[in-house]
Amino acid sequence: MSRAAHRAPGGLAGRLSDLFWRRPGLFLLLLLALPLTWLGLVYIGSLLALLLQSFFSIDEFSGLINYDFTLKTYAELLRPANFDIILRTVLMAAAVTVAAAIVAFPIAYYAARYARGRMKALFYLAVMLPLWSSYLVKVYAWKLILAKEGILNWAVEGIGASAVLNAVLAIPVIGGNSLSVSYIGTFLVFLYVWLPFMILPLQASLERVPANLLEASDDLGAGSGQTFRHVILPLAMPGLIAGSIFTFSLTLGDYIIPQIVGSSRRFIGQAVYQHQGTAGNIPLAAAFAVVPILIMGLYLWAAKRKGAFDAL
Amino acid sequence: MNRGLLGTVATCAAVAAQSLSAQVTEIGPGEGRLDIVAWPGYIERGETMAEFDWVTKFEEATGCMVNVKTANTSDEMVALMNEGGFDLVTASGDASLRLIAGKRVQPVNLSLVPSWDTVDDRLKNAPWYVVDGVHYGVPYMWGPNVLMYSTEVFGDQPPTSWSVVFEETTLPDGQSNAGRVQAYDGPIHIADAAQYLMFHKPELGIVSPYELNPDQYAEALDLLRQQRQLVSRYWHDAFIQIDDFKNEGMAASGSWPFQVNLLQGDGAPIASVIPQEGATGWADTTMMHVDAPHPNCAYLWMEHTLSSNLMSDLSVWFGANPGVPAACTDGRGMQTAEGCTKNGFDDFDKIRFWTTPVTSCASQDECVPYYRWVSDYIGVIGGR
Numbered sequence: 128m129s130r131a132a133h134r135a136p137g138g139l140a141g142r143l144s145d146l147f148w149r150r151p152g153l154f155l156l157l158l159l160a161l162p163l164t165w166l167g168l169v170y171i172g173s174l175l176a177l178l179l180q181s182f183f184s185i186d187e188f189s190g191l192i193n194y195d196f197t198l199k200t201y202a203e204l205l206r207p208a209n210f211d212i213i214l215r216t217v218l219m220a221a222a223v224t225v226a227a228a229i230v231a232f233p234i235a236y237y238a239a240r241y242a243r244g245r246m247k248a249l250f251y252l253a254v255m256l257p258l259w260s261s262y263l264v265k266v267y268a269w270k271l272i273l274a275k276e277g278i279l280n281w282a283v284e285g286i287g288a289s290a291v292l293n294a295v296l297a298i299p300v301i302g303g304n305s306l307s308v309s310y311i312g313t314f315l316v317f318l319y320v321w322l323p324f325m326i327l328p329l330q331a332s333l334e335r336v337p338a339n340l341l342e343a344s345d346d347l348g349a350g351s352g353q354t355f356r357h358v359i360l361p362l363a364m365p366g367l368i369a370g371s372i373f374t375f376s377l378t379l380g381d382y383i384i385p386q387i388v389g390s391s392r393r394f395i396g397q398a399v400y401q402h403q404g405t406a407g408n409i410p411l412a413a414a415f416a417v418v419p420i421l422i423m424g425l426y427l428w429a430a431k432r433k434g435a436f437d438a439l
Numbered sequence: 440m441n442r443g444l445l446g447t448v449a450t451c452a453a454v455a456a457q458s459l460s461a462q463v464t465e466i467g468p469g470e471g472r473l474d475i476v477a478w479p480g481y482i483e484r485g486e487t488m489a490e491f492d493w494v495t496k497f498e499e500a501t502g503c504m505v506n507v508k509t510a511n512t513s514d515e516m517v518a519l520m521n522e523g524g525f526d527l528v529t530a531s532g533d534a535s536l537r538l539i540a541g542k543r544v545q546p547v548n549l550s551l552v553p554s555w556d557t558v559d560d561r562l563k564n565a566p567w568y569v570v571d572g573v574h575y576g577v578p579y580m581w582g583p584n585v586l587m588y589s590t591e592v593f594g595d596q597p598p599t600s601w602s603v604v605f606e607e608t609t610l611p612d613g614q615s616n617a618g619r620v621q622a623y624d625g626p627i628h629i630a631d632a633a634q635y636l637m638f639h640k641p642e643l644g645i646v647s648p649y650e651l652n653p654d655q656y657a658e659a660l661d662l663l664r665q666q667r668q669l670v671s672r673y674w675h676d677a678f679i680q681i682d683d684f685k686n687e688g689m690a691a692s693g694s695w696p697f698q699v700n701l702l703q704g705d706g707a708p709i710a711s712v713i714p715q716e717g718a719t720g721w722a723d724t725t726m727m728h729v730d731a732p733h734p735n736c737a738y739l740w741m742e743h744t745l746s747s748n749l750m751s752d753l754s755v756w757f758g759a760n761p762g763v764p765a766a767c768t769d770g771r772g773m774q775t776a777e778g779c780t781k782n783g784f785d786d787f788d789k790i791r792f793w794t795t796p797v798t799s800c801a802s803q804d805e806c807v808p809y810y811r812w813v814s815d816y817i818g819v820i821g822g823r
Contacts, residue, residue: 185810203814206814207818207823208814208815208817208818208821208823209814209817211818211821211822211823212817212821215821270682270686271686274686274687275686275687275688276685276686276687276688277686303618303671304617304618304619304671304687305618305671305687305688307687308618308671308672308687386675387679389672390671390672391624391670391672391673391675391820392820392821392822393817393820393821398817401514401817403518408813
């Protein structure tokens with residue numbers, strides 16, 4: 128026994144090292160075991176458990192779940208009231224994404240091309256700063272900003288632009304009694320909260336656009352509009368799409384903002400929360416939760432077809 | 440080792456036996472912890488305001504540390520109880536029968552609650568927690584859903600009808616009520632519409648706002664769709680409603696006396712009234728989960744609710760009425776007989792208490808059940 132130990136230098140550690148050298152696959156497996164368990168069991172497993180729930184139905188009086196396989200719950204999603212919720216959420220997510228791209232582009236472009244040294248640090252700070260405070264604090268702050276007797280209204284009145292604001296609020300569907308109880312308000316808060324998630328990837332991709340390409344475009348006689356359309360935008364597309372994945376999916380799943388700011392009309396996240404947390408209708412909540420997964424799946428598939436991930 | 444294992448098995452068996460038996464037969468020592476699902480503002484330990492505290496003394500006396508999980512709607516309460524892990528819930532009538540039907544709560548052995556005899560006779564056998572003569576809890580508090588309004592808007596003409604939240608009208612300050620009223624973000628609000636119709640459209644023949652046949656139900660939904668045009672935001676969280684009355688220029692809304700008291704305490708120009716149509720209301724019951732992990736503490740708490748300063752002080756705090764009438768008068772807390780009268784203690788018969796709507800109802804052949812209320816109300820809020 129002791130002789131054997133002598134022959135293998137380093138004892139157990141040595142033998143292990145020999146083993147791993149002979150079987151590299153084993154080493155890889157051991158290395159990946161923990162993350163794979165996490166991904167497989169905790170992450171995918173919980174998702175699957177949720178999806179499984181969506182094939183059950185609920186006993187409508189006692190609120191207890193009936194564990195028989197059925198597609199009835201999915202059919203309920205197509206009822207007008209539920210379908211409205213899906214449509215409303217997707218439209219809001221799309222609007223927020225487009226607006227975030229439009230607002231973020233100039234900021235990211237400036238930061239990537241012109242900001243240097245101190246300005247650059249300041250830029251990062253300005254973009255990241257809102258992420259440091261609690262999400263709830265920001266949303267409640269916005270509720271006060273947008274309130275009828277809030278600071279924004281006060282400022283608008285101060286510059287004599289009340290008529291403009293009232294005209295905007297009088298627009299059917301998206302308007303309302305005040306900004307904080309209208310879709311416009313919900314939209315503004317979404318836009319504010321998710322904007323950094325658009326700026327940062329966009330800026331990263333703009334930084335990788337080679338300056339000599341822009342000069343070449345210029346030399347070949349392209350106007351700034353043409354350069355933007357044919358050179359900058361295609362090259363920045365991966366960042367734009369990465370950002371849009373963030374803003375789109377985050378809006379799709381959020382349930383706090385429309386609860387605090389908005390007209391009480393439900394979004395998918397709220398419907399999930401209400402059916403799961405308050406009505407005890409876990410099957411319908413699960414079916415609702417599948418919707419964003421499907422939509423994001425389609426979105427990513429379309430983005431891949433467009434070649435958005437080729438540059439990654 | 441073996442004895443330890445045997446001991447564990449014995450304990451498990453005892454626990455299993457206990458949860459199988461219908462009732463607790465004696466109270467042992469407290470387990471050191473108690474988990475309660477309650478309405479916001481229902482269980483105070485002096486943290487919001489120092490003088491409102493009905494937990495600390497209980498904890499000192501029994502060693503049961505109280506943990507409260509607040510729920511904003513009855514549906515939330517039922518969901519939390521279905522999840523389990525709680526001992527008690529302060530369930531309103533629209534939750535209690537569902538909890539009993541779902542076998543989520545256990546019968547209470549009244550002989551272990553010495554103060555049971557002091558409970559209000561009007562509540563002792565109330566149908567929302569007594570099924571087939573079995574008591575599934577002890578009464579907690581009850582009160583009306585009042586019409587809260589801004590005295591700045593209404594001036595010296597306080598509203599006398601719920602019409603200010605259902606029909607478009609010009610309010611005393613000369614502006615329309617559109618966009619300046621709120622309604623409760625729970626399906627049980629359909630009953631408020633039905634009650635309004637009982638008064639204004641007697642030809643519909645509604646006997647109880649919780650028992651609606653399809654025609655009556657459709658009328659109530661139509662009224663609520665009309666209300667949707669007026670409502671800027673449905674209130675869900677009591678504190679968000681308070682904020683809306685402060686910052687959104689709200690004129691009127693159905694509300695709880697709780698919000699009225701807090702707003703008045705803040706000096707806001709707010710008052711409340713029970714309009715001519717009457718009011719819906721809640722009558723809450725302390726119910727015990729079928730698998731309550733701390734049954735001894737739960738029984739000690741039930742006795743505490745009936746015998747201590749709890750109901751009296753809570754009555755002042757929440758604007759509700761105690762389930763024990765003596766709490767109004769015997770000076771165990773801050774409440775007085777006048778205070779109880781102000782809270783509507785004598786209006787018991789005018790209040791139609793929240794009840795879960797069921798298909799087989801007493802007043803007619805067939806009624807629209809609660810699950811339809813839930814999905815249809817989401818539709819109404821969404822503009823359907």
